[in-house]
Amino acid sequence: MEEKKDKFRERKPLxxxxxxxxxxxxxxxxxxxxxxxxxxxxxxxxxxxxxFQLSVVGPNQILIVFLVLSLASDLGIFxxxxxxxxKQAKRMxxxxxxxxxxxxxxxxxxxxxxxxxxxxxxxxxQKICFFALxxxxxxxxxxxxxxxxxxxxxxxxxxxxxxNLGLKxxxxxxxxxxRNKNIHFIKRIIGLPGDEIELRGMELxxxxxxxxxxxxxxxEGRGDENIKKGTIAFYEKGDSxxxxxxxxxxxxxKDLSVSxxxxxxxxxxxxxxxxxxxRHWGYVPLIDIVSKARLVYFSIDPEGGVRWGRIGKLL
Numbered sequence: 260m261e262e263k264k265d266k267f268r269e270r271k272p273l274x275x276x277x278x279x280x281x282x283x284x285x286x287x288x289x290x291x292x293x294x295x296x297x298x299x300x301x302x303x304x305x306x307x308x309x310x311f312q313l314s315v316v317g318p319n320q321i322l323i324v325f326l327v328l329s330l331a332s333d334l335g336i337f338x339x340x341x342x343x344x345x346k347q348a349k350r351m352x353x354x355x356x357x358x359x360x361x362x363x364x365x366x367x368x369x370x371x372x373x374x375x376x377x378x379x380x381x382x383x384x385q386k387i388c389f390f391a392l393x394x395x396x397x398x399x400x401x402x403x404x405x406x407x408x409x410x411x412x413x414x415x416x417x418x419x420x421x422x423n424l425g426l427k428x429x430x431x432x433x434x435x436x437x438r439n440k441n442i443h444f445i446k447r448i449i450g451l452p453g454d455e456i457e458l459r460g461m462e463l464x465x466x467x468x469x470x471x472x473x474x475x476x477x478x479e480g481r482g483d484e485n486i487k488k489g490t491i492a493f494y495e496k497g498d499s500x501x502x503x504x505x506x507x508x509x510x511x512x513k514d515l516s517v518s519x520x521x522x523x524x525x526x527x528x529x530x531x532x533x534x535x536x537x538r539h540w541g542y543v544p545l546i547d548i549v550s551k552a553r554l555v556y557f558s559i560d561p562e563g564g565v566r567w568g569r570i571g572k573l574l
């Protein structure tokens with residue numbers, strides 16, 4: 260019995276390293292340094308989180324810098340903690356006295372509970388994130404601007420003191436779906452209160468001004484990987500810049516003419532023939548807009564692989 264206990268008093272570097280990969284700081288707990296482990300775990304949460312939140316404060320150049328700092332701090336703490344746990348276990352004597360928490364079930368419990376805390380339903384990150392918030396695109400309704408599998412960083416700062424919340428036509432916004440306000444949608448603002456919106460076939464008019472660009476070649480000939488066969492692509496020019504939109508070849512569509520009521524906005528998806536938007540379920544109250552899309556910070560192709568070229572794309 261005594262020999263069995265002695266076996267478990269030896270700290271194994273590879274096991275300490277493996278625990279660190281499962282949870283930052285867990286290797287230090289295994290080595291009998293719980294305070295150090297807790298400090299590393301907390302730092303791995305707070306530093307990347309703060310850098311991510313600060314990314315939306317300032318111009319786009321600052322946004323990129325803080326996002327890089329967020330990723331670098333996360334990876335840096337993770338690698339340092341794993342290396343430290345491995346080296347610490349190598350230096351320790353074989354006569355390490357087991358603590359009450361040096362049990363496999365304790366390690367498993369910590370991994371499950373703390374990962375649920377980070378990634379699961381325990382914490383409402385929408386309330387905790389005071390500036391920036393990650394948002395995952397799961398549908399193709401905003402192609403070619405945003406693709407399924409894109410992870411988007413959105414800015415929660417809405418200027419409630421300004422007229423129309425300081426929003427511009429052409430901006431991408433996240434809002435509460437009018438038919439179920441527990442669900443969030445992302446679309447492009449086309450009309451603000453009092454605007455006259457017209458859709459004539461594949462041409463968009465706002466207050467009598469044509470937004471569909473003339474003389475611009477269809478995007479299909481540019482080798483853009485976001486443009487799929489069987490679609491017709493145009494540029495539209497709004498108040499916040501130029502963006503691309505899709506139409507399906509041969510699709511039936513109805514003309515539309517509406518006047519946006521007070522306190523509301525009219526939104527459309529960029530994939531015009533494959534988007535549920537204000538044409539189908541009406542206007543979005545301005546008070547239901549929760550954030551503005553700023554950047555694609557990560558992208559995974561649903562068919563497999565990371566889309567590296569989309570990382571860092573400004574919206």
